[in-house]
Amino acid sequence: MEKNNEIVMSVQGLSKVFKSGILNPEYTVAAKDISFDIEKGKIISLIGESGSGKTTVGKLILKLIKLSEGEIIYKGKNISEIEDKEETKEYYRRVQGIFQDPFATFNPLYRVDRVFDMIFDSFELGFEDKDQAIRDALYDVNLNPDRTLGKFPHQLSGGQLQRLLIARALLMDVDVLIADELISMLDASTRIGVLNLLVESCKKHGMAVIFITHDLNLGYYISDKSLIMYKGRLVERGDTKKIYENATHPYTQMLFEAVPEIGERWDPDEEFLPEQVVKDVKEFYQENEGKGFVEIEEDHSVLFSDK
Amino acid sequence: MSENILEVKNLKAYYDILKGQVKAVDDITFTLKKGEILGLAGESGCGKSTLASTFISRKKPLKYISGEVDLVGHQIMEMSEKEFKKLRLRTISLIPQYALDAFSPTKKIKTYIADLARQHGVKTDKKFFDKVKERLDLVNLDESVLNRYSIELSGGMKQRVIMVISTILDPEFLIADEITSALDVSSQRFVATMLANLRDLEIIGSAMFITHDLSILYQIADRIMIMYAGNFAEIGPTDEIVENPRHPYTRALIDSLPKVGIQYKDKRLSGIEGTPPHLLNIGEGCRFRHRCPYSIEKCEETPPREKVAEGHFVSCWRWKELGSDLSGKK
Ligand SMILES: Nc1ncnc2c1ncn2[C@@H]1O[C@H](COP(=O)(O)OP(=O)(O)OP(=O)(O)O)[C@@H](O)[C@H]1O
Ligand SMILES: Nc1ncnc2c1ncn2[C@@H]1O[C@H](COP(=O)(O)OP(=O)(O)O)[C@@H](O)[C@H]1O
Ligand code: SF4
Ligand SMILES: [Mg+2]
Ligand SMILES: [Mg+2]
Numbered sequence: 001m002e003k004n005n006e007i008v009m010s011v012q013g014l015s016k017v018f019k020s021g022i023l024n025p026e027y028t029v030a031a032k033d034i035s036f037d038i039e040k041g042k043i044i045s046l047i048g049e050s051g052s053g054k055t056t057v058g059k060l061i062l063k064l065i066k067l068s069e070g071e072i073i074y075k076g077k078n079i080s081e082i083e084d085k086e087e088t089k090e091y092y093r094r095v096q097g098i099f100q101d102p103f104a105t106f107n108p109l110y111r112v113d114r115v116f117d118m119i120f121d122s123f124e125l126g127f128e129d130k131d132q133a134i135r136d137a138l139y140d141v142n143l144n145p146d147r148t149l150g151k152f153p154h155q156l157s158g159g160q161l162q163r164l165l166i167a168r169a170l171l172m173d174v175d176v177l178i179a180d181e182l183i184s185m186l187d188a189s190t191r192i193g194v195l196n197l198l199v200e201s202c203k204k205h206g207m208a209v210i211f212i213t214h215d216l217n218l219g220y221y222i223s224d225k226s227l228i229m230y231k232g233r234l235v236e237r238g239d240t241k242k243i244y245e246n247a248t249h250p251y252t253q254m255l256f257e258a259v260p261e262i263g264e265r266w267d268p269d270e271e272f273l274p275e276q277v278v279k280d281v282k283e284f285y286q287e288n289e290g291k292g293f294v295e296i297e298e299d300h301s302v303l304f305s306d307k
Numbered sequence: 308m309s310e311n312i313l314e315v316k317n318l319k320a321y322y323d324i325l326k327g328q329v330k331a332v333d334d335i336t337f338t339l340k341k342g343e344i345l346g347l348a349g350e351s352g353c354g355k356s357t358l359a360s361t362f363i364s365r366k367k368p369l370k371y372i373s374g375e376v377d378l379v380g381h382q383i384m385e386m387s388e389k390e391f392k393k394l395r396l397r398t399i400s401l402i403p404q405y406a407l408d409a410f411s412p413t414k415k416i417k418t419y420i421a422d423l424a425r426q427h428g429v430k431t432d433k434k435f436f437d438k439v440k441e442r443l444d445l446v447n448l449d450e451s452v453l454n455r456y457s458i459e460l461s462g463g464m465k466q467r468v469i470m471v472i473s474t475i476l477d478p479e480f481l482i483a484d485e486i487t488s489a490l491d492v493s494s495q496r497f498v499a500t501m502l503a504n505l506r507d508l509e510i511i512g513s514a515m516f517i518t519h520d521l522s523i524l525y526q527i528a529d530r531i532m533i534m535y536a537g538n539f540a541e542i543g544p545t546d547e548i549v550e551n552p553r554h555p556y557t558r559a560l561i562d563s564l565p566k567v568g569i570q571y572k573d574k575r576l577s578g579i580e581g582t583p584p585h586l587l588n589i590g591e592g593c594r595f596r597h598r599c600p601y602s603i604e605k606c607e608e609t610p611p612r613e614k615v616a617e618g619h620f621v622s623c624w625r626w627k628e629l630g631s632d633l634s635g636k637k
Contacts, residue, residue, distance in 0.1 A: 049491040050462065142580075157582050158351075187350040187519055192563040192578035199571050214491055217522075221565040221576070244567060258496040260522040261566055262549055266496060268503075273447060274463055274493035 008175050008208055009038040009061070009095075013070035016056050030056040034070070034234045036227055038176055041206040043199060045219030045240065047255070048229035054212045057229070058178040061210070062097045063088075074176075093123050096174045100181040102161035106153035112161070113149050115168055125171060137167040141197055159190040163197065170201055177202075180212045195222050216259045220244055228252045230281065234293075238300035248302045250280040311377075312479055312513050313339035318374035318384075320361040327588040331357040333537040335374075336612060337620075339480070339513050344506060346528030346545070347517045348560070350583055354537045355517045356404050359482045363401050379479055396427045400478035404485040404517070406469050410457035417453040420472050429476065442471040445508075446501055463494025470498070474505055479512035481505075486516075487523055495523060503527045522564060525549060530618060533557050536583045536594035539612060543619035553621040555629070556595050593624065601625055 014034040019025050031053040038044065046054050059065045061072060063079060072079045074091065082088055099105065106112060116134050119125065127133035135145040141163040153161060162182060169177050179198065199222050202209050213219050219226060219240070226243045228236040230251040236243055247253045254277045257266075266272070284304070291304035315337050322329035331354040339345050347355050357369065362383065365371055376383050378399060383391060403409075410419060420439060421431045429435065440450045446467040457465060466486055474481060483502060487495040505511045516528060524531050525545060532542040533554065541554040552558045559579045569576065581598045593610050596602040603625070610624045623629075 049493070159582070188521070189350065189560055189563045189579040190582070192565070192576050193580070196571070196575060196578070216492070217565040217567055220567050221569060222571050241570070255492055256567075258492040259567070260492075260495065260499075260520070260526050262522050262525045262561070262564060263566070266500065266526050268500075272493075272496055272500065274491070274497050275447065277493065 005042070006040040007037045008040050008075065010073040011036050011038070011057075011061070011070070012073065014057065014060060014067060014072065015069035016053075016060060016065065017068045029232050031060070031229075032232045034229075036225075036234070036237055038208045038210070039224075040175075040208055041202055042225060043202055043209045043211055043223045044225045044227060045223035046210055046212045046227045046229065047214060047216060047219050049214060051231075052229040053232040054229055055180055056232075058097060058180050058210065058212055061176065062095060062178055063091060064097075089123075093172055094175040095178075096169050096172065096176075097178040097180060098162065098165045098169070098182055102158055102165060103153060105165060106161060108153050110152075111149075112151055112153055112156065112164060115164065116171070119168060119172055123172065125173075127171075133171060134167075137171045138164070140170055140201065141167045142193065143167065157190075159187075159194055162194055166194070166197060166201060169207065170205060173205065174207050177207055177209045178212070179209055181214075182211070191218075198222065216244075216255055217261070228255070233303055233306060235303040236301070242297060242300040246297070246300065248296060250284045251277055254280070310341050311338045312341050312379050314375070314377040316375040316377075318358075318361065318376060319372035320357060320365070321370055321372055322357075322368045323370045324368050324587075329586045330589050331369075331537045331586055332361055334609075335534070335539050337532055337539070337542055339515065341512055342506060343529045344503060344514045344516055344527055345542075346521075346524030346531040347515055347534065348519060348521050348524055348531060349534035349540070350536075351519060352536075352583065352586075353534045354586075355534060356484055357537075358534070359401060359403075359484050359515070359517060362399065362482065363395075392428075396429065396473075396476045396478060398478060399480045399482070400473045400476070400511075401482045402469055402473045402484060402486055404488075406484075406486075407462055407465050407489055410465060412456060412458045414457070415453070416455055416457065416460070416468055419457070420453070420468070423472055424475070435475075438475060439471065442475065442510075443468075445504075446471060447497075461494070463490050463497065466490060466494065466498050467501070470501060470505070474511050477510050481511045481514040482517070483514060484517045485519075487518060487520065496526075499523050499527050521549075521560060533560070537586050537589070538594050538609075539620075539622055540595070541619075541621045541623075543615065543621075547616070547619050553615055553619075553626040553629075554595075554623050555599050555601050555625075593622075601629060 012035050014031055016031040018028040018030055034057055048054050060067050082091055120130055138145045138148055143160060143163050198209060201207060211223060223240045226240045227234055235249040236252045247256055285306050288304035289307060293301055293303050295301045315335060318332060318335045320332040322331060335358060349355055360369055362376060371384055424431050443450055448464060448467055487498050490498060502514060502516060506514060518524060528545050530543060531545050531548040533540040535556050541557050548557060549561060552561060563576055563578045565576060579598050584594055591609055593606040596606040605624045610622045612620050612622045615621055
């Protein structure tokens with residue numbers, strides 16, 4: 001069934017160091033030595049606490065910032081070597097992002113239709129009937145075109161705007177979609193609809209999605225693969241079920257202990273301190289010094305030491 | 308007034324704007340017992356924060372319309388602002404939604420705390436700061452944070468500082484509005500547990516914990532109240548609400564929550580189609596009726612609040628007939 005998975009993008013040894021300040025420059029290692037493959041039509045969750053480097057990885061893939069080290073190979077080609085104008089344009093068409101705050105993506109002064117006009121103006125999308133294509137894409141994401149087109153952003157809800165952006169990605173026949181904290185501002189009842197839609201679109205159109213979140217339950221629900229990031233490092237990577245059943249890195253384990261779940265109460269006698277994980281990770285790395293990033297079972301790897 | 312610290316009866320508060328009235332708190336009735344943590348949940352925009360503001364500030368355009376609120380014997384809707392101010396921090400205290408964003412990056416934490424205390428007429432002498440340090444220790448923060456700037460602290464640490472100041476005068480009633488929403492899961496657990504600890508230590512009397520995240524409420528709330536589009540939908544003991552919800556909206560909300568162990572591939576969760584109604588000049592009728600799979604003609608009238616069991620109330624015409632097994636369609 002799922003053999004011969006086609007790899008659309010391969011991220012290899014990705015690092016990003018931000019430099020801030022001119023006189024006394026400070027360096028922030030936002031991402032270090034990140035490697036993973038993105039398969040056609042698959043959903044990958046990228047999970048980690050705030051500041052762990054998730055957005056940075058997303059922006060590197062979107063070619064919004066320059067990488068410090070490593071390579072991103074898209075359809076056999078190193079994206080840093082894409083310089084040709086047409087090729088760059090093609091890349092920006094096929095690799096897209098949807099961000100946390102959908103309102104920020106829309107210009108409040110224009111009707112929402114503009115996001116569609118813009119892509120039809122910029123790209124050769126190959127539809128015979130542009131208006132029909134837009135309507136079809138809107139139906140695909142459960143939006144009624146007559147109640148959506150012609151509206152201003154503030155007249156639609158956050159969930160509707162996000163669905164509109166998914167529709168746009170579908171029209172553009174995107175290969176890789178980066179969804180950064182996509183549904184965090186939606187309500188439980190609305191967000192599950194957007195999620196289902198994302199999975200359906202992705203299976204139907206062969207679009208791969210990197211789903212950035214800090215909600216483990218949501219990550220588990222929709223993704224085939226998971227990446228856990230902690231302080232700029234990829235600490236656990238692999239098949240979602242395997243990671244969830246056999247979480248091995250102390251940071252991943254802590255996440256599972258902390259996640260609130262209906263039907264299972266936190267142990268009131270256990271003293272839970274967010275600070276504790278820093279010590280636990282340090283000890284774990286010391287105990288396993290020299291081991292590095294190891295595959296502990298098929299399609300499940302763990303960072304045992306950072307040196 | 309028995310052991311209730313708060314009794315809210317038919318409370319209405321609307322935003323009075325040019326186009327009319329946004330009916331964000333419309334006929335809300337509930338009580339809060341001493342020592343109880345009441346969770347308040349509901350969709351974004353359903354009026355949770357407005358309910359909190361109705362108790363505390365009522366800044367324009369929010370206007371109190373009718374109803375009663377009895378807080379440990381004080382009829383707070385009838386009090387003047389000056390009188391009410393004396394209750395702030397001592398009897399009632401609010402941690403507002405987005406309080407985290409209110410930290411000024413140029414102020415030291417110490418200054419921030421002192422300014423806030425003074426605003427509420429609290430003396431910021433050595434005794435005060437000794438107590439602050441004691442409480443910081445309780446939330447596992449070193450007193451050295453006092454000399455740091457807010458940008459040096461993580462969101463979770465800032466939220467702990469906020470909890471310390473909001474409860475420094477041991478309020479009888481604390482309203483915590485989305486105190487976990489912007490935090491990482493580890494800090495969420497710490498901060499939520501802290502709220503329960505403060506109650507156990509009797510530093511706070513009772514609390515209303517507002518969040519859109521039911522799974523956090525499940526962890527620490529004694530009872531849960533669900534609001535929908537400015538109306539009361541259901542209130543009941545936490546386990547009852549989760550296991551035997553009577554309101555179709557409560558059921559839908561619980562069913563849409565993903566849990567570890569459920570993958571899209573194996574089981575598709577369902578959400579609720581559509582969006583909540585606009586509250587501007589909204590008229591009669593159950594406000595959930597356009598999305599409710601069970602709605603009938605009767606639902607064009609506003610359903611009354613009825614008792615299901617001790618401490619469990621619901622507003623739905625069909626709660627009895629539907630039972631708690633709301634899986635079948637109409
Ligand atoms: N100043 C205002 N003027 C008019 N309407 C307002 C005002 N503030 C809020 N509202 C409206 O009142 C309703 C309730 O808002 P409220 O902030 O109480 O929601 P909430 O339940 O706290 O939502 P969230 O989960 O997003 O915090 C919404 O429909 C909102 O648009
Ligand atoms: N433009 C930037 N300049 C300097 N530092 C940055 C910049 N963007 C991100 N960082 C830093 O990089 C780290 C990772 O950030 P980010 O990728 O945004 O994390 P996440 O998305 O997981 O919250 C943080 O320490 C952040 O402060
Ligand atoms: S009153 Fe009617 S519309 Fe409202 S929740 Fe009950 S059945 Fe549904
Ligand atoms: Mg981010
Ligand atoms: Mg609110």
